[in-house]
Amino acid sequence: MPQLLPFYFVNQLSFAVLVLGTLVYVFGTYVLPVFVQLFVTRMYVTKL
């Protein structure tokens, strides 16, 4: 299988870790807090 040829193994893992790490940072810092604010605001608007 071509997947098992030992070329670019470290390269592949580096890209995976880089992309996943960036996603965790971007989502954790910019995206998810906005969702929380939005849901809390909706709760205030409808329940209170």
Add this chain to the structure above:
Amino acid sequence: MVLFSSPLEQFEVTSFLNVNLTLLGLNFALTNLGLYALLVLMLSISVHVLAANDRRLVPSRWSVGLESAYASLHGMVKEQVGSSNERYLPFIYALFFFVILANLAGNVPYSFTISTSAVLSIGLSFTIFFAVTVLGLHKHGLHFFAFFVPAGTPLAMVPLLVLIELISYLARAFSLGVRLFANMVAGHTLLKILSGMLWPILTSGLLMFVVALIPMSIFLALVGLEVAVSVIQAYVFVVLTCVYLRDAIDLH
């Protein structure tokens, strides 16, 4: 003459650009996997930028989808990992979007699926396994090893059960990645083989074209199945990561 290329050829990692840093003895290569990994990163961020909806309270069509995804993943983390452990949500959320977009981007014809790389999938699962084990050891100290002895085990059975539990625990590191990798490779190989057989039949005359419409419809159904598998595998990967996290945080 019809040339049949290997159905496994699509999984080859090839280099587009090599940058040799002789000073450090390092070689930086932009491979097709690297390119698609960056594409997945851009897709994930683009989808969230598109669906940002200017923080309006009334959702748009785009933001409804993402809000549902957020609500589902939030519910999953609360249910599986625990209400007091919502700090793991960003990781679970990012992991879900990484895997699902990697799988779905690979369904585009002539593209490359990064989750069909054994090293990437199993490397990801090994990393998660290692992190979860370190988390368990950090949280519980040596008591973490009580995980390998189920409650109420007779003393005589302990050595055998510890061995079985240890093997099943270590197998998690491998099984999580292999599940994703094998499903994606099997699906893509099957589609490649079937399309390689269908095309010569479709192009060999009007009668054969009409006859080949039946296998063609089955092939189209399999394409739909492959899209479903892409979504299901991303979901399963994330659910199992949550389960492993819970096991490390709350020992039995």
